[in-house]
Amino acid sequence: MLTDPALIIPLLSCMEIASVLVVKYRKLERPIMIIRLCLSSAVLALAFSLIFKALIGRARPQFDSELNPFILIPFSGSHLYESLPSAQAATISAICCCIALRFPSSRLFVASLAFLITLSRVIVERHWLSDVLAGWIVGGVATFISALLLNSLLDFGKRQR
Numbered sequence: 001m002l003t004d005p006a007l008i009i010p011l012l013s014c015m016e017i018a019s020v021l022v023v024k025y026r027k028l029e030r031p032i033m034i035i036r037l038c039l040s041s042a043v044l045a046l047a048f049s050l051i052f053k054a055l056i057g058r059a060r061p062q063f064d065s066e067l068n069p070f071i072l073i074p075f076s077g078s079h080l081y082e083s084l085p086s087a088q089a090a091t092i093s094a095i096c097c098c099i100a101l102r103f104p105s106s107r108l109f110v111a112s113l114a115f116l117i118t119l120s121r122v123i124v125e126r127h128w129l130s131d132v133l134a135g136w137i138v139g140g141v142a143t144f145i146s147a148l149l150l151n152s153l154l155d156f157g158k159r160q161r
Contacts, residue, residue, distance in 0.1 A: 010129075013043060013099075015035075015039050015047065015134045022031075029087070031113040033150070033151040034098060034099070036101070036150065037101075037102075037143075037146055037147060037150055038094070038098040040087035040146040040149070040150065041095065041097065041098050041133065041139070041146040041147075042091050042095055042140050042142075042145040044094070044142040044146055045087075045090040045091050045093065045094040045138055045139045045142035046090065046091055047084070047092065047145075048138050048142055049087040049090045049135065049138055049160050050143070051085065052085055052134075052138065053082040053083070053084065053085070053087070054070060054074070054082070055074055055075075056074060056084045057072050057073040057075060057076050057081040057082070058070075058071070058072055058080075058081065058082075058083040058084035058128075058131070059071035059073070059080065059081055059083060059127065060080055060081070060082070060083045060125075061072070061077055061083070061126070061127070061128055062125045062126070063123040066148055067156070069128045071144075081125055083128060083131050084119055084127075084130070084131045084134055084148045085132075085133070085134035085137070085138050086118065086127045086131045086132045086135035087129055087133040088117070088118065088121055088124075088134075088135070089118040089121060089127070089131070089132045089134075089135025089136055089138075089139065089140065090135040090136070090137065090138040092114045092117050092118060092139070092142075093114055093118070093135060093136040093139025093140060093143075094139035094142045094143045094146075095139075096110045096111065096113065096114040096139075097139060097140055097143035098143055098146075098147075101143070102149070103122065107112050110146050111159060118132045118135065119132070120138065132141075
């Protein structure tokens with residue numbers, strides 16, 4: 001329940017707003033940039049995941065007693081048909097990609113940690129393995145888009161001064 005996107009998105013959005021205020025009033029731009037990239041990537045990954053979950057409507061493993069991953073009911077409105085992609089995998093993937101971009105020496109540790117966290121989603125039968133892999137892709141794409149947007153915003157801000 002604590003990883004529910006309806007709870008996490010507002011929390012991460014508030015943290016993003018707080019980081020903007022810290023940068024603006026405390027002039028701590030360099031240390032807070034990795035936090036801003038992580039937050040914006042996580043919010044974007046969750047948003048993409050929720051959109052794709054509604055569009056695809058894949059049944060969760062525990063719902064179908066025969067474990068058929070090919071049951072698709074788009075726009076069902078039920079959490080039982082919101083398996084693909086894994087929002088938790090997308091979020092942890094986005095955050096780990098951000099950390100790996102900023103601290104290249106930690107890539108192996110961060111990737112291992114993300115792998116173990118997302119593997120737990122398969123073990124507890126909340127997601128199929130393909131849901132977790134799709135979540136990793138969504139998180140990577142969200143990080144790439146966030147990095148591009150933040151870089152363009154920073155470049156625009158420097159040109160304005």
